[in-house]
Amino acid sequence: QVQLAESGGGLVQAGGSLRLSCAAFGRTLSRYGMGWFRQAPGKEREFVAAITWSGGNTYYADSVKGRFTISRDIARNTVFLQMNSLKPEDTAVYYCGAGSILGYAVVAEYDYWGQGTQVTVSS
Numbered sequence: 195q196v197q198l199a200e201s202g203g204g205l206v207q208a209g210g211s212l213r214l215s216c217a218a219f220g221r222t223l224s225r226y227g228m229g230w231f232r233q234a235p236g237k238e239r240e241f242v243a244a245i246t247w248s249g250g251n252t253y254y255a256d257s258v259k260g261r262f263t264i265s266r267d268i269a270r271n272t273v274f275l276q277m278n279s280l281k282p283e284d285t286a287v288y289y290c291g292a293g294s295i296l297g298y299a300v301v302a303e304y305d306y307w308g309q310g311t312q313v314t315v316s317s
Contacts, residue, residue, distance in 0.1 A: 196220040196306040198290045203311030206280055210315070214275040216290030216308060223247040227295025228273045229304060230264060232286035232313075239289065243275060244298035253298050258284075280315045287312050 202214040214230070229244035243264040244253045252264050263276040273290060287310040297303030 196223070196226070196292050198292060198306055198308035200288065200290045200308040200311040203288060203313045205314045205316065208280060208282055208315055208317050210280050211276070211278045212280065212313060214277065214288055214290075214311060214313075216273040216275075218271045218273070218292065223271065223292060226292045226305075227298050228264075228266060229291045229293070229298055230273075230275045230288060231291060231301065232284075232288045233310075234286040237286075239301050241299040241301075242288070244295065245273065246295045251295075255299075277313070280313075282315045282317045285313060285315050 197219040199217045206212055224247055227244055227246050230242040231239045232242050233239040241255050242258055243262055245264045245266055261279045266273045289310045290308040291304035292306040293304030
């Protein structure tokens with residue numbers, strides 16, 4: 195079992211920055227990929243970014259490339275999402291997941307999810 199807990203969401207003006215954290219508890223994450231997804235009201239959960247726990251390879255949705263950076267701290271068992279140049283369309287609940295890195299952009303490939311953290315970007 196893996197438990198995930200997100201934090202760092204909040205309200206920010208367009209152009210601002212936020213840093214989300216996802217702390218993992220339980221079994222080792224060395225076999226997992228870690229991903230960030232987001233879900234806006236009335237929309238499906240969509241892929242944002244992913245990272246391989248072991249090698250640190252990163253993957254991004256086109257909509258966030260160049261603005262968001264995913265990273266991990268192995269010693270702290272924590273994954274981060276640095277979000278810069280935020281736009282109103284980035285407003286959503288952001289979820290952290292652990293699953294197969296082979297399907298890093300697919301919701302169904304993730305075995306564990308956090309409770310989510312709200313990010314609101316005002317114009």
